[in-house]
Amino acid sequence: DGGITQSPKYLFRKEGQNVTLSCEQNLNHDAMYWYRQDPGQGLRLIYYSQIVNDFQKGDIAEGYSVSREKKESFPLTVTSAQKNPTAFYLCASSKVEGTTEAFFGQGTRLTVV
Amino acid sequence: QKEVEQNSGPLSVPEGAIASLNCTYSDRGSQSFFWYRQYSGKSPELIMSIYSNGDKEDGRFTAQLNKASQYVSLLIRDSQPSDSATYLCAVIVPGGGNKLTFGTGTQLKVEL
Numbered sequence: 001d002g003g004i005t006q007s008p009k010y011l012f013r014k015e016g017q018n019v020t021l022s023c024e025q026n027l028n029h030d031a032m033y034w035y036r037q038d039p040g041q042g043l044r045l046i047y048y049s050q051i052v053n054d055f056q057k058g059d060i061a062e063g064y065s066v067s068r069e070k071k072e073s074f075p076l077t078v079t080s081a082q083k084n085p086t087a088f089y090l091c092a093s094s095k096v097e098g099t100t101e102a103f104f105g106q107g108t109r110l111t112v113v
Numbered sequence: 114q115k116e117v118e119q120n121s122g123p124l125s126v127p128e129g130a131i132a133s134l135n136c137t138y139s140d141r142g143s144q145s146f147f148w149y150r151q152y153s154g155k156s157p158e159l160i161m162s163i164y165s166n167g168d169k170e171d172g173r174f175t176a177q178l179n180k181a182s183q184y185v186s187l188l189i190r191d192s193q194p195s196d197s198a199t200y201l202c203a204v205i206v207p208g209g210g211n212k213l214t215f216g217t218g219t220q221l222k223v224e225l
Contacts, residue, residue, distance in 0.1 A: 056212070
């Protein structure tokens with residue numbers, strides 16, 4: 001089945017640790033996105049990528065890093081510089097031409113302990 | 114000015130009524146517009162996309178786009194309790210490499 005897979009579903013981080021969230025898609029989409037959602041809030045864009053080996057900062061990139069070495073994969077690292085990382089993280093992908101609907105993975109809920 | 118704006122609600126409608134959700138956007142160059150439904154604790158689910166001025170209907174849902182007014186709306190006919198969710202408006206903003214930007218969402222409550 002085609003789709004977007006995020007892992008893990010739940011993640012616990014100790015203060016000062018870096019953690020990496022996985023996002024893989026087999027939809028042959030060129031564009032991939034990472035969003036953060038806090039309780040009762042909308043989606044805020046962290047990073048996005050339109051093509052392999054290239055990505056752009058979104059509205060809240062500080063404390064996060066990404067890579068796009070393969071078309072299918074767009075991992076997000078939450079670094080220790082991110083002071084308030086507890087949130088629901090969502091990955092999405094889309095085509096860049098024609099019908100550009102984005103589809104989401106199931107999300108990763110990150111909690112700092 | 115926010116790139117995509119929505120009224121946060123909650124919007125309450127009785128079962129069987131029409132729910133009307135509204136969204137405005139700031140970049141006149143935007144070409145692609147989407148409505149997502151999000152249940153609490155779940156990821157957003159695409160329900161409508163619209164790319165040209167006018168109306169687009171799919172079952173009980175109708176999306177309306179007015180590029181001159183920079184306005185996109187979603188109508189839900191015969192609202193059901195299962196429609197109770199947060200509805201997110203999203204726009205592809207051409208500046209900065211076609212980034213997909215979301216509004217803060219409108220919470221819809223369909224009451225029995």
